[in-house]
Amino acid sequence: MISTTDKRALFDWDAFVDNMNRESPVDLNETAMQKHSRITSLELYPEKWFVYYFSKYCTAEPADFHKASTRRVLNNPEWFEARPWSRELSKTGRTMMEIIYLSMVEEKKNWLYISSTNESATLLVKPIKTNLERNARLIHDYGDQVGYGSWTKDYFVTKKNVSFRAFGWQENPRGTRNDEARPDGIIFDDFDTDIECRNPDIVKQKWDWVERAAIGTRSISSPLLVIWNGNIIAENCCTLLAIKRADYHQIVNIRDKNGKSTWPQKNSEEAIDIALRGWSYAAMQGEYYNNPITEGKVFKSLRYGKIRPLKEYKYLVAYTDPSYKKKGDFKATMLVGRWKNEYHVIKVYCDQTTTAQMLDWNYEILKYVNGIVPVYFYIEWPWIDDMLKLDITAANQRHGMSLHPKADERDKPDKYHRIESTLEPLNRNGELMFNETERETQHMKNTEGQFLALSPTSRAHDDAPDAVEGAIFVVNNKAVNNTGNIQTIKTGRRGSKRI
Numbered sequence: 001m002i003s004t005t006d007k008r009a010l011f012d013w014d015a016f017v018d019n020m021n022r023e024s025p026v027d028l029n030e031t032a033m034q035k036h037s038r039i040t041s042l043e044l045y046p047e048k049w050f051v052y053y054f055s056k057y058c059t060a061e062p063a064d065f066h067k068a069s070t071r072r073v074l075n076n077p078e079w080f081e082a083r084p085w086s087r088e089l090s091k092t093g094r095t096m097m098e099i100i101y102l103s104m105v106e107e108k109k110n111w112l113y114i115s116s117t118n119e120s121a122t123l124l125v126k127p128i129k130t131n132l133e134r135n136a137r138l139i140h141d142y143g144d145q146v147g148y149g150s151w152t153k154d155y156f157v158t159k160k161n162v163s164f165r166a167f168g169w170q171e172n173p174r175g176t177r178n179d180e181a182r183p184d185g186i187i188f189d190d191f192d193t194d195i196e197c198r199n200p201d202i203v204k205q206k207w208d209w210v211e212r213a214a215i216g217t218r219s220i221s222s223p224l225l226v227i228w229n230g231n232i233i234a235e236n237c238c239t240l241l242a243i244k245r246a247d248y249h250q251i252v253n254i255r256d257k258n259g260k261s262t263w264p265q266k267n268s269e270e271a272i273d274i275a276l277r278g279w280s281y282a283a284m285q286g287e288y289y290n291n292p293i294t295e296g297k298v299f300k301s302l303r304y305g306k307i308r309p310l311k312e313y314k315y316l317v318a319y320t321d322p323s324y325k326k327k328g329d330f331k332a333t334m335l336v337g338r339w340k341n342e343y344h345v346i347k348v349y350c351d352q353t354t355t356a357q358m359l360d361w362n363y364e365i366l367k368y369v370n371g372i373v374p375v376y377f378y379i380e381w382p383w384i385d386d387m388l389k390l391d392i393t394a395a396n397q398r399h400g401m402s403l404h405p406k407a408d409e410r411d412k413p414d415k416y417h418r419i420e421s422t423l424e425p426l427n428r429n430g431e432l433m434f435n436e437t438e439r440e441t442q443h444m445k446n447t448e449g450q451f452l453a454l455s456p457t458s459r460a461h462d463d464a465p466d467a468v469e470g471a472i473f474v475v476n477n478k479a480v481n482n483t484g485n486i487q488t489i490k491t492g493r494r495g496s497k498r499i
Contacts, residue, residue: 013126013127013130014130014134016056016130017130017131017134017135018134019056020054020055020056020057020135021134021135021136021137023055023056024052024055024056024136024137025136026136026137026140035141039141043101043105046070046074046098046101047062047067047070049101050097050101052137053097053100053135053137053138053141054097054131054135057093057096057097059266060263060265060266061265062090062094062265063089063262063263063264063265065085065250065252065262066090066094066263069081069083069094069250070094070098072248073098073225073227074098074101074102076225076247077107077184077223077225078223078224078225079223079225079226079247079248080225080226080228080242080245080246080247080248081226081227081228081246081247081248081249082228082230082239082242082243082245082246082248082249083095083227083228083229083230083249083250083252084230084231084232084239084243084249084250084251084252084290085229085231085250085251085252086231086252086253086254086262086287086288086289086290087231087254087287087288088254088263088266088267088275088288089252089254089262089263090263090266091189091229091230092124092189092229095187095189095227095229096127096128096131098227099111099128099185099187100128100131100132100138102185102225103158103160103162104138104142104160106160106162108162108184108185108225109160109161109162109163109181109184110162110163110176110181110182110183110184110185111162111163111164111165111183111184111185111186111187112165112167112173112176112183112185112186112187112214112217113125113128113164113165113166113167113187113189114166114167114168114169114173114186114187114188114189114191114214115166115167115168115169115188115189115190115191116168116169116190116191116192116193116196117168117169118154118166118167118168118171119168120168120190121154121166121167121168121189122153122154122166124166124187124189124190125154125164125166126153128164129153129156129164132145132146132156132158133145133146142160143159143160144159145158145159145160146158146159147159147161150163153166154166167214169191169206169209169210169214170209172213173213173214173217174213174216174217176217181219181222182217182218182219182222183217183218183224184218184219184222184223184224184225185224185225185226185227186214186215186217186218186224186225186226186227187226187227187229188210188214188226188227188228188229188230188242189229189230190229190230191206191210191228191230191238191239192230192231192233192234192237192238192239194233194234197233197234197236197237198234200236203236203237203238203241206238207238207241210238210241210242226246228242228246230242231286231287231290232251232290232291232292233286233287233292234292234294235292235294235457237292251290253288253289253290254267254272254276254288254289255272255288255289259352276288277442280445280449281293281445281446281448281449281450281453281460281461282295282449282452282453285449285453285460291459291460293449293452293453293458293460294453294455294458295452295453296452297454297455297458298420298424298454298455299423299424299427299451299452299454300452301452302427302432302434302448302451302452303427303430303432303433303434304433304434304435304436304439305433305434305435305436306435306436307337307344307346307433307435308337308339308344310337310346310369310372310373311372311373312339313337313338313339313344313373314337314338314373315337315373315374315375315376315478316335316336316337316346316369316373316374316375316376317335317336317337317375317376317377317378317471317474317475317478318333318334318335318336318347318362318365318375318376318377318378318405318471319333319334319336319378319379319380319408319467319468319470319471319474320332320333320358320361320362320377320378320379320380320405320467321333321379321380321463321464321466321467321470322355322358322379322380322388323463329352329461329463330350330351330352330446330450330461330463330464331349331350331351331352331353331355331357331358331463332349332350332447332463332464332466332467333347333349333350333358333361333362333365333467334347334348334349334464334467334468334470334471335347335348335365335368335369335375335471336468336471336472336475337373337475338475341431342430342431342432342433343426343431343432343433343472343475344433344434344435345432345433345434345435345438345468345471346435347364347365347368347435347438348434348435348438348441348443348444348447348464349361349364349443350443350444350446350447350450350463350464350467351442351443351446355388355391356391356394356395359391359392359395360395360399362377362395362403362405363395363399363401363403366401366403376406376474376478377403377404377405377406378405378406378407378408378470378471378474379405379406379407379408380407380408380466380467380470381407381408381409381410392404392405408470408473408474410473415462415466416454416455416456416462418469419454419462419465419466419469420454422469422472422473423465423468423469423472426472432468434447446464447464450462450463450464450465451464451465
């Protein structure tokens with residue numbers, strides 16, 4: 001996979017800006033008074049300013065969180081804003097436009113651009129340099145920006161005497177000045193790296209450098225703006241420390257808590273589904289949900305194998321964890337049977353989906369079992385509420401059969417300890433097995449990711465392990481006289497067998 005830095009290195013910014021110039025030409029017929037009035041009006045409305053001078057960057061209407069963040073950044077000369085925004089939410093592009101705006105209106109004049117390496121920082125500052133050199137509308141309205149002195153890839157000073165320097169974290173920015181001006185704007189972008197975040201000593205060294213060497217270059221008497229762009233890529237990273245230090249931060253994931261795109265004007269639900277298709281659960285959570293996952297703390301791996309013929313299981317349990325309290329959570333349904341001393345997870349469903357689709361999984365299980373063996377259908381309590389009852393009724397009508405899952409009414413202990421104490425010993429001793437034919441499905445990939453991510457401190461989803469634990473509990477504690485939850489399929493008409 002090509003990294004963000006590699007993509008920037010491959011991108012031809014000169015061609016991009018030249019193309020923008022062709023699509024957004026300068027109006028050479030306006031009078032000096034019209035030009036002055038237009039510039040003054042644009043400067044009063046930064047969002048319009050962005051669109052006018054950077055038309056090809058503004059490919060979609062900004063979201064509310066973009067606009068709110070920009071207002072804070074532009075209206076607070078002394079400010080520290082952390083932007084732990086997902087990939088594809090325009091952290092770097094929006095910051096570039098804000099920086100050039102503040103430079104053109106002469107509110108800031110000494111910028112530091114800091115990343116994990118000098119090379120990375122230089123690539124980050126390149127679009128700024130290219131726009132100052134080639135953006136026809138900027139040049140027409142604010143004059144030629146290429147300075148007479150320093151104009152290199154990692155250090156350049158405009159004719160307005162605004163300077164830009166690129167630094168990697170191990171370099172020395174101390175004493176950085178532009179004439180009498182110490183740095184009054186510092187941008188951190190892609191500062192954390194996966195390898196460095198695995199070593200807490202390096203994270204501590206980097207943050208010490210941020211506070212002492214980088215932010216320490218400021219002047220006490222002049223306001224300093226700091227913008228921190230970066231995902232939360234590890235449980236111990238500088239971005240988390242920046243969030244604690246910042247005047248304001250907002251974590252924005254690719255989807256919100258209800259499972260909807262946070263920037264629908266650009267990223268449609270279909271586009272997100274396509275982009276994330278095939279990603280592992282851990283990678284997706286780390287890159288798009290600011291939820292870094294350290295795998296293997298409880299479950300190092302899962303065991304796969306060939307299940308027995310269905311007729312060899314005395315009964316099966318289909319257990320659903322609906323995560324009904326959060327629409328954006330994963331839903332999970334697991335079909336489990338016991339053979340000798342082993343627990344076999346025969347069918348696996350785990351996805352961020354609708355309640356209707358979740359219920360459809362149960363009917364798919366009925367068709368799969370096809371009456372060969374009784375199936376107990378259970379659902380986590382207390383999520384059989386009036387709304388879910390209506391959904392179940394609609395599903396029964398849709399499928400032409402009667403299915404009524406029974407609530408798991410036990411008083412459950414703490415979820416993590418319940419899952420860990422029940423499933424980890426079974427997995428470690430080879431007594432928990434997943435159907436090998438499910439291994440390459442996205443449902444199983446989501447399930448495996450949740451198992452490997454399980455830990456007492458993780459924010460990862462745990463709906464799949466919870467459903468497996470629930471199924472095994474029912475398998476072990478099934479009462480002979482249970483009624484209303486054993487189902488068999490009867491083809492061609494509605495029906496159920498109750499025992």
